[in-house]
Amino acid sequence: MHVVGLVMHPWVGLSDDVRLGVLTEWVTPELVDEVLAECGRGGVKPGALSPRFMVYFTLALALFAQDSYDDVAENLVGALEGMHETVPNRASFTRARQRLGPEVLEVLFRRVGGAVAPEGLVGSFWRGMRLAAVDGFVLDVPDSEANRAYFGGPTDARKAEAGFPQVRVVTLTETGTHASIDARIGGFNGGERELAVQMADSAAGMLVLMDRGLPGVELWKAYTGAGAHLLLRARSTVASRPLEVLPDGTYLGRMSLAGQRASHPGGVTVRVIEYRVDGGEVIRLLTDLMDIDTYPAAELAALYHERWEVESAYRQVKTFQRGPQQVLRSAAPALARQEVWAHLVVHHCLTLIITQVAGGERIDPDRISFVKVLKHVRRSVVTQAKDAVSAVGSFLSMLEAKVRRKLDSGPRRHRTAPRVLKRPDSKYSPSVKKRQHGPTRRVTAQLITLHPTVGG
Template sequence: MHPWVGLSDDVRLGLLTEWVTPELVDEVLAGCGWRDAKPRPLSSRFMVYYVLALALFQQDSYDDVAENLVGTLGRMDQSIPNKSSFTRARQQLGAAPLEVVFRRLAGAIAPDDLGAAFWRGMRVAAVDGFLLDVPENDATRAAFGGQVDSTGRPIGFPQARVVTLTETGTHATIDARVGSFKGGGGEPALATAMADSAAGMLVIMDRAFPGVALWKAYTQAGAHLLIRARTFVAAKPTEVLADGTYLTRMNLAGQRRSHPGGVTVRVIDYRIDGGETIRLLTDLLDPEAWPADELAALYHERWGATRSRTRLSELPDRRIDLMSTA
């Protein structure tokens, strides 16, 4: 019998175990219908912590990660199972328990009195996307795809596309979606799938995301939007507001501005230090209730640790000029 049998269930993952408790892991495993048929060195509970450790120690081998977990535990720092055993155990565990653990723990954490996490009564969140390399094999290449050269030959590893919804004041992840490098609508489609998680929030996005479907999904879920756009998007005013910002329609490609399938947006243009024009789109249409200078500052400082400054005139070292259409 392997010396780890009966011991691996006692392995923890440092401070992370304060949130990912053994009780939570056991509850998730039971809910996923996963139970070890017999005692084994790589128990299902251990493998949950092991996969989390793989994410924390990305540059380490399977053996090194195992040593990080058990190196200080008597009777377990020797006889580490071989790599193939970890591979089989990880495949048997599958992705479902890890996703359920994530869903159980993810969410906004800022208390109501943390002013840096809120703006005019709304919790502030941001959507962002990035790519992760995944192992090179036929299955991952077919599932995720990746970059190719001009002849269609793969470049580098297959890549998964990840889009997250994050509380800006704390950097806590509220939701996340994983998709393929190409196909399925890309980052906008993954972001749209998270709309319900943003209810009641003001959500900031960069210029990869504007679109009618995404806009409707978030606003219908009860979220508000502040999205950067290219300057040719929403470029024709239908109504100029008192502060120089303007209202217009954003429609699907090929639709007229009067098409009922579009959405009304407010456009805020500004420059930083006299540089390029930055265009923001928002569904917050009233210039008195939702000042343009505060919204521009909010976008500009969306990842700042604090948000005590809410006026452009108070931002140090950078000159930000609103551009009026009036």
């Protein structure tokens, strides 16, 4: 009887040796195996595309977001003998990603993520509280029926589909380092506030900054109930009637649910701080920090502008790491969520590297070029060896040396740019033609002046 032998792929027994360059320092094989076991993906019979390899491959898809599956695989295994000439086909990678699912990458993010700023880092603490900001952004995903049904997307005035379906991401971000402390993923049709409420427990002991689209009674109670403090910008109609004017010109107001009287027990009492920037419109802030001596209004007004650091973090993910206006590669909702979690893991690891290098040079992490660090990390993957983790120390030392020559962009300058819609629905709109586009320009530091309320 003639027996046909089973042909095994050349990667079998080798793919578990693949690492993710210097990022393996934080995403270790041991951690990956623990997460796989926790998610029920451990104990799978090893194959050419083992679960551990697929975790690294999925992270590499985020690190090399503009490369094809083949190119990403070659970047991972090109330095390992016997693997770069036998890369599996695209369908094999897709099936392996489906088997892995999104939960593994989400759990990995929660194991790797968190606050990273050391005590005393400028822009990270205020009066003993760690500074964080909550905000959100969206990412385009392929326009498949599954993605459209699951995530939803923007529509035009006639409620017709307009543009790609979009994943909504809301993060709790450390302002001093841009590290993601927590994150939630939803669809375009879901609100940022609902996702923000889910992260309240992660903000305990912090001072959390938010823009005016987020304040609400439910969110306020969730965060203060979890032990966090809040400094939120409010719309002009929220808490606009003073209940009691305080000696420093701030006042106590009432934020209630829509349609309720200010005295309704379902509302909350807030301290209101009003100020102007360079004599412009009155900006209203709400806070639960009631002691006017311990928490001066002028400092809180100046502090609120640290909220814009979260926008810088989102730019790092959307423009530099993913690529400007680039659509994610996953046509199925589960794979799209997996891809987003991978982007968040990679960005957090890059933030850890920047924070370590800045700490070694004793400078603000804002001064370290994210783009150059990203390029160095990519090269560390392409040139890796099996003992890549042992090279982390020399890698960080190399970056610290380059800080003095190339990576240090210097103290941040005060700049401004016209606030315009960068991707208008139609280039023929008259209002678009009237907008002034141009580069940012240097400006002097903005002058913040309090707008005190006079007691009656």
